[in-house]
């Protein structure tokens with residue numbers, strides 16, 4: 001997972017060469033909202049969600065997610081991003097004020113849109129994209145790591161099987177991966193509304209569903225990776 005700390009000039013080197021390499025490919029980002037960091041204990045108000053997890057009771061990670069229009073911000077300007085989060089959650093109850101107080105000192109702050117990447121093709125010439133670069137499903141799918149690992153495995157296998165002909169390997173890689181990519185991206189499309197529900201009644205329904213989940217007949221469908 002890329003962190004804000006990675007957004008040094010190194011980023012622009014790969015970003016611009018990727019942009020040049022794939023300039024003729026259609027690439028679209030489908031945005032769901034915005035997020036920063038990670039979770040387990042959670043609480044919600046309409047259109048937003050805040051949660052934290054504690055590792056070995058020594059280190060807490062917090063996530064602040066909110067529904068929004070497409071935001072206009074500088075992805076290198078961390079202070080601006082922290083201000084967006086602080087403004088959005090200003091005045092909220094629960095542990096939020098305490099967690100927001102750590103924004104200024106957080107070294108692993110991460111801020112990004114919940115977005116998917118859809119591309120007509122994942123390769124050009126001798127270069128192929130793997131994982132989020134080619135087919136990000138967004139954190140809402142919970143399948144991004146699987147997609148990256150399976151994608152790398154299949155690509156490596158097809159390159160070996162094609163005996164050095166990368167055009168054959170790239171075509172087979174896409175054909176094999178596409179159903180899994182589509183299935184994982186579909187998961188995220190259904191999850192967004194429940195992640196940051198738009199009303200208090202939907203929050204209550206979401207929370208009730210989560211509590212009842214172990215007892216529901218379709219519990220096996222949840223979390224089942226394609």
Ligand SMILES: Cc1cc2nc3c(=O)[nH]c(=O)nc-3n(C[C@H](O)[C@H](O)[C@H](O)COP(=O)(O)OP(=O)(O)OC[C@H]3O[C@@H](n4cnc5c(N)ncnc54)[C@H](O)[C@@H]3O)c2cc1C
Pocket residue numbers: 001002003006010011012013014015035036037038130131132133138139142143144145146148
């Ligand atoms: C908040 C959040 C929660 C998530 N939760 C889950 C989850 O529960 N389950 C799940 O499966 N997935 C989850 N994901 C998604 C998952 O993290 C990603 O899908 C996965 O990490 C993508 O792997 P990748 O190798 O394609 O890209 P990345 O993990 O982003 O790896 C790309 C690497 O390239 C490096 N890089 C970038 N530019 C340069 C450069 N110019 N030079 C050198 N190196 C460079 C970056 O530093 C990074 O290390 C989550 C993501 C987020 C943001």
